Amino acid sequence: MEELVAEAHAPSQLNPDAAPILEVENLQMYFPVRSHGLVRRVVGQVQAVDGVSFQLGAGSSLGLVGESGCGKSTTGRAITRLYEPTGGAIRFEGKDIARISPKNLKPIRRDIQMIFQDPYTSLNPRHTVGTIVGAPLEIHNLVPKDKVLPRVQEILEVVGLNPEHYNRYPHEFSGGQRQRIGIARALMLQPKLLVADEPVSALDVSIQAQVVNLLQDVQKEFGIAFLFIAHDLAIVRHFCPEIAVMYLGKIVEIADRETLYSRPHHPYTQALLSAVPDVRQAAVGGRRERIRLTGDVPSPINPPSGCRFRTRCSLAKEICAKVEPPLLQVGARHKVACHFPGELGHAPQTPVTTGICGVDAQGNTVAGQTADIQLNAPGYDTTWLDLATGQRTGA
């Protein structure tokens, strides 16, 4: 068994050539808001996820980061098809699973599994560990009944639990051990994609590293692709070579780890990052200004017009209220949704998106100009907008 504070494994590396196992395109998940009373009319929509696109390579991992309520869990639950998405496509191994009927989902369940945030509610308190971890095998009829227990014990060993504890109940385990049980259950069907919804945020800091290491081990051993959801950038930095930042139902910036952490271009990412303690900066004695996000996250029922971040953005200008910034590719593996993208303190004076959106610098529509390239496709283009020159360039 590990020591209490486990040593961190080496960070996972990006394999840019991995074939995409998951492509999410323009995913939308709206929840109807109903009036009270006898006739429960739909009076609005919670736009929990609104137009999210990304790509995830086989065996790779993508971090999904954002404040509470920005739609991370909803994205994860739509991808695992716990929810039926309102719109968009979820292509898993090339096949769109967004519209598959619940009846035909069963085979897909084997390939896409999830690790839940709360180890205290994600295990049925009335079932033994053996029942919980063995259930996937039983439901899918994968092995004869007498072979279930050996498989359960095998997997318990893999996740670092005593295989003899299979007849215990969840309440007899600590939070970290419970999370391992949840991981064992998810691994039982040998999935190709794991959605980990804040798998360690409910745990003690001393145990977080152990569980993250375990996840890294199983990822390497079984070649599982991860969608790793977290509400801060510290944990995903280690785990994910690629990271997407969400705000109010949309991805505002997505990039490989090095770019996102050293050259974030979106004011929101910069604010999130300023809250992460940076070891290197501490070493050279530098101090980073902490950017405080003021105000509350607006309601997803009635999000702000234009850029959804504008109510809390220090750079916001007229155009931000009128035109929604497209998710623009600004590097080989870097996209950002802002009219004024740039490194901290080096934001451009004029919006870089006028040509693409067909508007002038104030955000008014220009006659005869129409929106240019098709945006919001998952993955990256071979050419992108170079912010320094304002021209399209390639590698």
Place this chain on the structure above:
Amino acid sequence: MTIPASEMEGHAVPPLGESEEGVAGKVAGRSPTQLAMARFRADKLSMISFYVSCFVVFAAVASPILVKIGVFDPDGLNQDKLNTDLGGIPHGAFGGVSWSHPLGLTPGNGEDLLSRLSFSMTYSLGIALTGTLITVLIGVVLGIISGFSGGFVDATVGRFIDLTLSFPQTMMLLALAAPTVLLIRKDVSELPLLGFLENPDLANGLFVVIILSAFGWPPVARVVRGQVLSIREREFIEAAKLIGASRKRLYFKEVLPNVWAPILVYTTLLIPAYISAEAAFSFLGVGIKPPTPTLGNILRDSVSWTTADPTYFFLPGIVLALTVVAFNLVGDGARDALDPKTHR
């Protein structure tokens, strides 16, 4: 009244270690049910009530056998032991208590009271238990379905509950008794396998069971629905959906074990309620008629002997009260044991 279960818990059931490696190797796994049983056993009053209830159940089961082999004789008329001059009061003290009739005789008819009271348990408990079973079955199934599905299904079941609760139950009971029992005896008994319903006692008993269950299920459904509403939001339900669990599995393997506790408590409390309800029905003249004994019709007969034969008047009442109280305390004990958080 009783020692709060939560205080007992600390001594009887020490909580297990919480540290990452805290669970020691040898302690056997104790399910929540086993923990609750330990708590129940630690409560004296609950245990006494439990033994009394067991005795009542034993009497109910054993009486028909004892009647058959001739130990009990609930409707043999011992006219020779009655004082005809006093209008049929039994000879001897306390309503004719003797070795052969430990609880005396019924005035007027001269039947053995012990036999009658014991045998009445068979019918009273039989009706109460059957009624409880059907009530809980209907309530649980409708409660789980309506709580889990929500939306239209939930709303429909909700309306149905309101409708049932607003029905004039007692009026229905009295008005429908005679025609319904007749229907059961004449027509329903024609159906295959239901021939036994020609027996008037069984037909009358069935009518009471139907009335009890038809009007008794809404509270069960409500309790279960409320529980299911909170349980279906827990992540283990989503986890079960994710591994491909069928609806049936979700209802009965994931949800049901988690609502067992309130169902069990409600069931144990429903039994005494139905025992007294059956007694009240018989008292009103609905249900099984003499000479077949039930707690209710013995009580009904005994009230006319209040002053003439007080033993006969009091004994059936005491037996009924004891039975109901004992079952109720078992229910209370079960509730405390299953949910140590509730304080009284």
